Structures are given as structure tokens and as C-alpha cells.
Amino acid sequence: MPSESSYIVPLWINGQALPTDSSTSFPVIKSVSGDTVHNAQSASAEQAISAAESAKAAFKTWKNAAHTVRRELILRVAAHYEKNAGTLVKYQMEETSCDEAWARMNVDLATRYLKEIAACISSVTGVIPQIEKPNTMGFVFKEPIGPILCIAPWNGALILATRGVASAIAAGCTVVFKASELSPRTHYAITQAFVDAGVPPGVLNQIQVRREDAGKVTEALVANEAIRKIEFIGSAAVGRIIGQLAAKYLKPVLMELGGKCPAIVLDDANLDEAAKLCALGAVMNHGQICFSTERIIVHRPVAKKFQELLVKAVEGVDSHSGAAVTEGIAKHAEEVLKDSQEKGDKFLVGGVDYRKPLSLKPTIVLEPKSSRIVDEETFGPSASLYIVENDEAAIELANKSAYGLNATIWSTNMERAMRMARELEYGQVHINSISVYTSPTASQGGVKGSGFGRQNAKWGLEAFVVDKFVSYHGKG
Structure with a gap:
């Protein structure tokens, strides 16, 4: 039986783990010991684009999934977290050298996030505005924006990635989840929780990338027409780079950056x-x-x-x-x-x-x-x-x-x-x-150099939908 250190975290695209290749994998190191705890497959730009195309194809049906279907999926993910808390704690401690209390708090809070997100799904509703033109009706629908690129950090590895991925999927979007190269197995455990909960193929795709290739692969994703919005949590320095990329390709961004x-x-x-x-x-x-x-x-x-x-x-x-x-x-x-x-x-x-x-x-x-x-x-x-x-x-x-x-x-x-x-x-x-x-029930986000947009509960769901105005002018 292979040792834990020889395990390679795979890429997950269109409902399946891609074959791993040790020549294009990278080690994940536990900092306090210097030991390689496992390895992770590094995605190429072509594989990242494949993930985006998978998310685009799945969006055609997932955007129409009933709110009850989406809610029940998120609740099953929460139940998976509760059942597998020990494993989730273990992966965080191995990859990020955090203490057990911090890892357990991540599991507890992530589970509560999931339950609150599920509870808020039916609150995302449109409106029927007053229209000044006689005999005319107007409708403002809330529609999922499309495939989301979620770029998650390692420091709150379970909480922050769970929140972004779950909010997007709960709103009816599909996701390309770019896991942190420092905590890919913790992030892969999130993906597998969704898989075990019954997420359809292509709704959630995961890649991770070795640091030296991150810029090239990230730009390939941001540039791809399938990706409609980016969620990024990380440092202000990297946030500026992501913001510049998003501006270059005219993609909206939800950002939570550093603080003082x-x-x-x-x-x-x-x-x-x-x-x-x-x-x-x-x-x-x-x-x-x-x-x-x-x-x-x-x-x-x-x-x-x-x-x-x-x-x-x-x-x-x-x-x-x-x-x-x-x-x-x-x-x-x-x-x-x-x-x-x-x-x-x-x-x-x-x-x-x-x-x-x-x-x-x-x-x-x-x-x-x-x-x-x-x-x-x-x-x-x-x-x-x-x-x-x-x-x-x-x-x-x-x-x-x-x-x-x-x-x-x-x-x-x-x-x-x-x-x-x-x-x-x-x-x-x-x-x-x-x-x-x-x-989990209140908004979270920054101002000034700490980012823009809001996450958590209904605020997080609203971040992944857009308003569509439809007017009806009679039978014609």
C-alpha cells in the first residue's frame, strides 16, 4: 500500500479525478517538520480551460435546478462535514501547521456557514416594479450569473473555501475551484464532500497549480469566456494582480483582502x-x-x-x-x-x-x-x-x-x-x-484596500446573481 507521502491530490474535472502524473506534481510540505505530507497534481492551462468548459456545460442545467434541490445538496454537505470532522481537522493540521483548536473551529464554523446558506436560498427573489407605461408589466428576476472562478486561501482553508464554493453553487452557479497550493488536500476534501452529497458532474471542478505556473493558469481562466465572475480571498498584493486581470477581461470580482x-x-x-x-x-x-x-x-x-x-x-x-x-x-x-x-x-x-x-x-x-x-x-x-x-x-x-x-x-x-x-x-x-x-447570519467584507463585495448568508448568495428586467407590453 502506498504511503501517505506518495499520495497525489488529483484534479477533479467534470465529475472525475484526472489521472495523476508525478512528473507534473508538486510536494505539500508541513512547515514545522519540513516533511512532505503528500503531493498534488499541478494543472496546465489546457486543463484549467477544460474545467471552465465543464462548468459552462453544467451551468445550462444547474441554473434551472429547483431551490429545494440546491438546499438539500448544501445540507448534505454540512452533514458530511459533521460526520468526517476528524479527517478535515487532520488535513488542515498536516498542511498548514495550525493547532487542533483552529482546525476544529474551521470545521464547526464551515458547517454553520453551510446550514445558513441552505436556509437562505429561498430568500433570493425578484420583484415586480411599478411601470409608468399604461398596460405594461415589469418583472425583475434574480438569475445566477454563470460559472464562477473561486480562488481560495490556505489560512482559513476550510471556512473560506467552503463559503465561496457553497454560496455560488447554492445560487445556481457552477464553479471552477482553484485550490491553494499550500492546502490542496483540505480543499479536495471540500470537493469530495460535494461529490458524496450528489453534486452533478461539472457543477464543481477543482484544480491546483504549483506556484511558478499560477500566473499563467490563472490568466487562462480569467480570460476564458466561460468564467463570468471571480471570487478571490487573499493578500492585497495578489488582489491587485487579480483585479488587473479582471479589468483586462471585463470580469466582475468579489474580493476579501488583508486587514490591519x-x-x-x-x-x-x-x-x-x-x-x-x-x-x-x-x-x-x-x-x-x-x-x-x-x-x-x-x-x-x-x-x-x-x-x-x-x-x-x-x-x-x-x-x-x-x-x-x-x-x-x-x-x-x-x-x-x-x-x-x-x-x-x-x-x-x-x-x-x-x-x-x-x-x-x-x-x-x-x-x-x-x-x-x-x-x-x-x-x-x-x-x-x-x-x-x-x-x-x-x-x-x-x-x-x-x-x-x-x-x-x-x-x-x-x-x-x-x-x-x-x-x-x-x-x-x-x-x-x-x-x-x-x-454566518451577517454580512462580511471589506472597504478601502480590504476589498469589495459581501459574503455570508443572503449577502453571499446575492453576490452570485444578476438582475434581469423583463417587460410585457400586452399581446401586441
Whole structure:
């Protein structure tokens, strides 16, 4: 029997796994050990186009599938996740070096996403508008836009890929799922969950591509006339490339990019709870979450006390910090801290050092002025702490960022916190919560450099449909 390390994650096109070829596969490495956990087949541009054509052919019938058929499919996928949770946890831990708690949270939240998406399918409805012309009727139908290219990340490997793929399919679209080269088996498990649930051939196709070929293959897909929309979740740097490609070929894009989440701690906050959850929000999954707490802004009257509590809390969250998914990502986070060190920034806790291989020490930098950490997403277990005089200064500093994904406010005064939340330039603001929070029933997405469009529940379904206006002018 072949070993796990010799297994090759195949491509899945038109309802079948394509034969694998070791000469065109690439290794998937577990970063903390350096071991090859398995391999994955790399798609050529021709195979990617075949996946797009498969999705186009399947769309002709899937777009007309009854909402009950689509809902029952998504619910069966959710049941598959619940039954196979242990396997899904295992694949995530092997491929991304995350801890078990993060992997299990992915399974739980992805399952809840699926159930909410299924529940919302029948809410996507058109309208009958008033028409100014006598004896004329108008209808606005909501129709699936067509085959979708879903480009998923590795850091929330199960949650984020599941949400995009399931929302598109639930809306009546078909999908070409470009899996991350860092977590192809986790992503293949999603595809197989849909297959086991009875998804028709061609409705969901999966490819993955080795990094050196990614640009060529991605452009071949975006350029293909079959693809009608792109969903991309990833870094702002890659998002710009995808955005330029989409503009070149006039394709709409749904994007969720990076963040630089500010946590604002007001003078009436529960300081102990705020310190604990700011620390955890900064280091969870080694800071490799777009919702990670990256900036902490505290009112001066409570700054000294909060700083003491924060240092203590950061020192206590080592067990939650995990490890970087690759040496390159760890190196980037390290270089951001080195830049702060070289520019004379004060480190309250931690520093430019590793607690174990590819796992940096959780770190807080005090009031950096011009170093990279000011507004560069670190993707490491670190955050900066700032002290301000009042609410207005906190809002101004929080909004002084290229990003606009999420923010948190800590206060016991709901009216005050709500008023501030409305002034913050972020897609979601959480009051008295860890920054790494989302609800399957609420919208999620960014503003400014954090992307555009919304996912989750009915918002995610609406992202994959278009309005069609039909007018009836009598019998003629």
C-alpha cells in the first residue's frame, strides 16, 4: 500500500479525478517538520480551460435546478462535514501547521456557514416594479450569473473555501475551484464532500497549480469566456494582480483582502477582558488571519493599567500562537519586527526571536512611528500599541490605514461604542469581542484596500446573481 507521502491530490474535472502524473506534481510540505505530507497534481492551462468548459456545460442545467434541490445538496454537505470532522481537522493540521483548536473551529464554523446558506436560498427573489407605461408589466428576476472562478486561501482553508464554493453553487452557479497550493488536500476534501452529497458532474471542478505556473493558469481562466465572475480571498498584493486581470477581461470580482484591525480600548472598558482577547486576537494561528488584531489603541487614563494586563496576557497565550505555514511567511513577519527594532521602537513583550521552529514569540511594539509595522499586515503574532487622548483621536488613528476589513471597540457604554462604530471605516465592527469573529447570519467584507463585495448568508448568495428586467407590453 502506498504511503501517505506518495499520495497525489488529483484534479477533479467534470465529475472525475484526472489521472495523476508525478512528473507534473508538486510536494505539500508541513512547515514545522519540513516533511512532505503528500503531493498534488499541478494543472496546465489546457486543463484549467477544460474545467471552465465543464462548468459552462453544467451551468445550462444547474441554473434551472429547483431551490429545494440546491438546499438539500448544501445540507448534505454540512452533514458530511459533521460526520468526517476528524479527517478535515487532520488535513488542515498536516498542511498548514495550525493547532487542533483552529482546525476544529474551521470545521464547526464551515458547517454553520453551510446550514445558513441552505436556509437562505429561498430568500433570493425578484420583484415586480411599478411601470409608468399604461398596460405594461415589469418583472425583475434574480438569475445566477454563470460559472464562477473561486480562488481560495490556505489560512482559513476550510471556512473560506467552503463559503465561496457553497454560496455560488447554492445560487445556481457552477464553479471552477482553484485550490491553494499550500492546502490542496483540505480543499479536495471540500470537493469530495460535494461529490458524496450528489453534486452533478461539472457543477464543481477543482484544480491546483504549483506556484511558478499560477500566473499563467490563472490568466487562462480569467480570460476564458466561460468564467463570468471571480471570487478571490487573499493578500492585497495578489488582489491587485487579480483585479488587473479582471479589468483586462471585463470580469466582475468579489474580493476579501488583508486587514490591519484596530482594537480601541476606551476608558470605561473591562480592561482585563479586553487585554485577554486583544492578545489572543493578535497571536491566534500565528497571526495568519486577515481579522487578526494588529493595532491596539487605548485611552490614556487607563493606558498604564491596560499595558500591564496586555503584557501579562500576551505572555500567557503562547500555546495558541501556532506556527507559520511556510518559512517565507515566518521570515516576512520576522523582517517587519526587525525593521521596528532597527528604527528604535520599544518592545513591551516578545521580540525578534522564535519560541520554536517557524513560531515567533508573541510581540507588542509600543507606538511605532515610521516602521513597517505601522500599516503593513504582518501575518505574524504581533501587534502595535498606541495611546490616545479621546474618542476622536482614537477614530482618527483607527481610520488612518489603507485597510478597512474589521475593527473592535471595548466599552461598557453601548451608545458611545455604537456612535464610534458608525465613524469607523471598516466592513465590520465588533464591540467587546475578539477581532477574529464572524457570524454566518451577517454580512462580511471589506472597504478601502480590504476589498469589495459581501459574503455570508443572503449577502453571499446575492453576490452570485444578476438582475434581469423583463417587460410585457400586452399581446401586441
